[in-house]
Amino acid sequence: MSKIVEVDREACIACGLCVSVAPEVFRLEGGSSIAYNPQGADESIIQQCLDGCPVTAIFWQD
Numbered sequence: 001m002s003k004i005v006e007v008d009r010e011a012c013i014a015c016g017l018c019v020s021v022a023p024e025v026f027r028l029e030g031g032s033s034i035a036y037n038p039q040g041a042d043e044s045i046i047q048q049c050l051d052g053c054p055v056t057a058i059f060w061q062d
Contacts, residue, residue, distance in 0.1 A: 004038045004061040005046050011057035018049040018058060025049075033057070 012032035
């Protein structure tokens with residue numbers, strides 16, 4: 001079963017890192033990032049976004 005990524009929009013500071021790494025998954029909308037296509041890239045690419053997020057606003061859904 002593949003993982004689904006989510007963004008804590010309250011914590012997100014809209015730095016754009018996730019959008020630059022995985023634009024097929026994330027976009028900036030309303031002052032924060034959203035995962036508009038949560039399974040739109042390999043998990044390893046999405047994991048780079050999780051690891052690089054400066055406020056740890058990106059996470060795998062339980």
